[in-house]
Amino acid sequence: MSLFALICPVCKLPLQQADNRLGCEHNHSFDLARQGYWNLLLPQRKRSKEPGDSADMVQARQRFLQAGHYAPLAQAIVGLLQEHMPTDIPQRLLDLGCGEGWYTDQLQRQLSLSVAGLDISKPAVRAASRRNPDILWLVATGADIPLADESVDIASLIFGRLLPEPTARVLKPGGLLLVVYPGPAHLRALRSLIYEQVRDSSGFNPEQGLAERFDPVTTRQLAFEFRLDTHEAIQDLLAMTPHGQRLNSAARERIATCRELNEQADFRLALFRKR
């Protein structure tokens, strides 16, 4: 059993594992999926039949990330956490909105941490669980995390939706939260294929939403160029982003004929400490 203190999504009491089943004192029980993840998402917490990223989006992201285009980002994330995490006590890291687990896997392999990955998308977690059996994989919502209060040392949120309150609940006082999000110049080439006028994207900033419970530690910028040289790779990148859903017919045509793209990545890594 992992070091993580799982709680029952129904009644919030601790979950104990017996063989391939988790159960609470109230006899709510959850079976281990064949692929090795736990599904702790209650039907009433689903806003749609298949919430989160679809199987197609998961596969597109998996191909894109596997090709290594964002390897510098994974290294920067690992490096930043290495610099700031205490090393004296066993550390538990929760990757929120872990998707198909490309970053989660590297965090587990490169840092000596116990790692859990949580995502609301079943296809994403199914793919993730094939990647690394030493991670606790959970289908669950970040809005109602099935972990005990103050039981996590580090949380990461990589291109996910920030939910300050549930995230703060599971983190220990003094625990770290790493938020990774795109900077204004991110994917400018792709956006110029899609939109007539490319504006610098509005600039999401997590600081405001977190101010009540977190202190900022540091923010790092990471920018680099990468090249996509097949139509399929460009389609995969598009499928990973919200831009893919906003194509008009002219944009669709421009994308359809595009065979190569010199692209720019622009990321922000913002580290916070829970008060």
Ligand SMILES: C[S@@+](CC[C@H](N)C(=O)[O-])C[C@H]1O[C@@H](n2cnc3c(N)ncnc32)[C@H](O)[C@@H]1O
């Ligand atoms: C843009 S993807 C990022 C995935 C991964 N962190 C990465 O960068 O490769 C956002 C992920 O958040 C998940 N997601 C959306 N709403 C969620 C929620 N309420 N709780 C947990 N995960 C959620 C989606 O299923 C999707 O996998």
Ligand SMILES: [Zn+2]
């Ligand atoms: Zn229960």
